[in-house]
Amino acid sequence: MKAQPLMMMTTRPTGNPRLFFTLFGNQFHSKNNYSVTNNDQQRRLDNLIQARCKSGNLKVKEALGYFDSLTKMRPLSSIWAFNHLIGALSKMNHFSTVVSMYKQIMGCAGFRPEAGTLRIVIKCLCRLKKADLGFSVLATFYKHGLGLDALTLNTLLHGLCAQGSMVAAMELFQEIVEKKHPRDEITYGTVINGLCKVGKTKKALELLKRMYDGDDDKSIQPSVDCFNPILDGLCKEERVDEALSLFRDMINHGVRPDVISYNCLIHGLRKSGLWGEAKTLLIDMSDRGISFDLHTYSALMDSLCKEGRTQEAFLLLDLMTREGFEPNVVTINPLISVLCKSDRLEEADQLIDYMTNHGLSPDIFTYNIVLDTMCRKGSTKEALDVLELMIDRGVLPNIITYNSLIYGFCHSGQWKEAIKLFDEMKDQNISPDVISFGILVDALCKERRMEEAIQMFDLMTQRDIKPNIVTYTSLLNGLCLVGQLEKAKNLFEYMVSQNVYPHIITLNVLIDAYSKKGWMDKAHKLFDRIIELGGEPDQFTYNILIKGHCMKREVDQAKKILEEMTSKGVLPDMISYNTLVKSYIKAEKIDVALALLYDMIQKGLVPDHVTQNISNAILSPSP
Structure with missing residues (x-):
């Protein structure tokens, strides 16, 4: 809804608050009727309402009875009694009841609302996600000659921002500034937070600058709550350098950062892999004396675990509990993950027991970590036990769970179980993804079951799941293993036509297959294709070509490959030299072999046992 100009609301029909209250019920009936007539009894009722509202145990039915009495009094009771009632009901989250009461009391002759009354109603409308209706309540301020204050306007701004009505919020904010209505750092902080939540960090930064420069000659010192949403927004956009720069500006302007400021930055830095920072x-x-909270401890735990510092991570867990912080599942999952990766499954199980004993429920991430570790170890029976346990505890498996299990069964040769799990996914309304198909294709190719692998590949494309470079590489490797090089070449061309550009590993598979067949012309054409597609041949690529030429006794051509390799900045390794030296010895070109050995040592390569054997063969006197 477009924000209405505040000063116009008293003259427009849309400014009448009664028009929108038809959304809510307006009849209240209760047996608790406390209707009174004289002033003394009226005061006693006012005092009773005030006392009951402050007691904290007021019941809704009781409140409705008091309200019935208030509306029947003549003259009407004090506005403060009504404010106490709606304030108490608002705290009890009976927002629609408050709005309905307001509608009814506004219909009583002689009732004059107070600013606090209207503020409570606006707050309730906001909590009902009806913040745009708050503009009509603002009109009532003018109708009764009540001045607007920053608290009321901030409440409405917050409601608009919370429900994502940023256009209306910005129009209201602009009018607040232009009409010089009361505003403070909370006004700006509310709008800044709203802008950041919808991804408009740039506008939020502009608004922060306006605070310093002064809107309409009124400069307002930003609080830390004005900076924190922007810090968070910049970090989420991976603009960590800008976030750090803003953080320094904040400190230079005398604004003390809080735990939220640090948590935003730490999360952003960790996400960017900047653990040191x-x-x-x-x-x-x-050093600043800012206490860690649970988010900080969780970030630190994640950092320690990613660095493999498990002993320190356990010490941190102990420190947290001694400091009065109860670790949650987010805190403990990284520790379980690092234990599993270190093959310390027993300790991981103990940590899961610790979680359950402390009232924490392991989540899908926890179980997936353990399942994946078991499956990679081939412990498929134990993995199924964990699957059964997680389902019993109300944690349903997801695509990651099934992919881990399928991988485990495939690589354990348990094909029937793997296919059964693949079919079971459909029964659970979980669609296999590119990883699910890729695992099956790769495993079938390694078993040289190419017909089934191609069928699985075709099924994948029929389901509109686009194969990725990993799937293509698996299939290419399988076709090369069984000598179907023409099919492999056709698949390669199809892959490129589908805008899936090959990784150097993919190309190496084909080049290696051609080289082993002695088809060096085809190998070189594919090598040139790598360059054409923007790829960069690696050490392994050159070694394949060197070996291929050596197998054909084309040692001088192989030596040219070595020289080209060096000129392109790809350093030869022991394999490069050993292959060539052995070939030159076989060709009885000992001087060239010795020169290559000398060149190898000059490049800082330490001879291995193969090189040593070759050297001995050169230096040993002929029998």
Whole structure:
């Protein structure tokens, strides 16, 4: 809804608050009727309402009875009694009841609302996600000669931002500035937060600058709550350098960062892989005397676990509990992950027991970590036990769970079980993804079951799942293994036509297959194709070509490959030299072989046992 100009609301029909209250019920009936007539009894009722509202145990039915009495009094009771009632009901989250009460009381002759009354109603409308109806309540301020304050306007702004009505929020904000209505750092912070939540970080930064420059000659010092949403937004957009720069500006302007400021930056740095900078911030945070919260501890735990520092991670877990923080599943999952990766499954199981004993429920991520580790070890029976356990505990498997299990069964040769799981996914309304198909294609290719692998590949494309480079590489490798090089070449061309550009590993598979067949012309054409497609041949590519030429006794051509390799900045390794030296010895070109050995040592390569044997063969006197 477009924001209405505030000063116009008293003259437009849309400014009448009664028009929108038809959304809510307006009849209240209760047996608790406390209707009174004289002033003394009226005061006693007012005091009773005030006391009951402050008691914290007021019941809705009781409140409705008091309200019936208030509306029947003549003259009407104090506005403060009504404010106490709707305030108490608002705290009890009975927002629609408050709005309905307001509608009814506004119909009573002689009732005059107070600013606090209207503020509570606006707050309730906002909580009902009807913030746009708050503009009509603002009109009532003018109708009764009540001045608007920053708190009321901030409440409405917050409601508009919370429900994503940023156009209306920005129009209201502009009018607040232009009409010089009361505003403070909370006004700006509310709008900045709303802009950041919808991804408009640039506009939020502009608004922050306006605070310093002064809107309409009124400069307002930003609070930390004005900076934090922008820091968070920049980090989520992976603009960590800008976030750090803003953080320094904040400190230079005398604004003290809080735990949220640090958490935003630490999360952003960790996400960008800048662990060192994240740790520096943690130290700075500690030096400033800012206490860690659960988010900080979780970030630190994740950092330690990613670095494999499990002993320190366990010490941190102990420190957290001693500091009064109960670790949650997000805190503990990284530790379970690093234990599983280190093949310490027993300790991981103990940690899961620790979670359940402390009232924490392992989530799907927890179970997937353990399942994946078991499947990669080939412990498929134990993995199925974990699957049964997680389902019993109400945690349903997802695509990652099934992919891990399928991988485990395929690589354990349990094809029937793998296919059964693949079919079971459909029964669970989980669609196999590119990884699911890729696992099956790769496993079938390694078993040289190419007909089934191609069928699986075709099924994948029929289901509109686009094969990725990993799937193509598996299939190409399988076709090369069984000597179907023409099919492999056709698949390669099809892959390129589908805009799936080959990785150097993919191309190496084909070049190696051609070289082993002695088809060096085809191998070189494919090598040139790598360059054409923007790829960069690696050490393995050159070694394949060197070996291929050596197998055909084309040692001088192989030596040219070595020289080209060096000129392109790809360093030859022991395999490159050993292959060539052996070939030159067979060709009885000992001087060239010795020169290559000398060149190898000059490049800092330490001879291995193969090189040593070759050297001995050269230096040993002929019998």
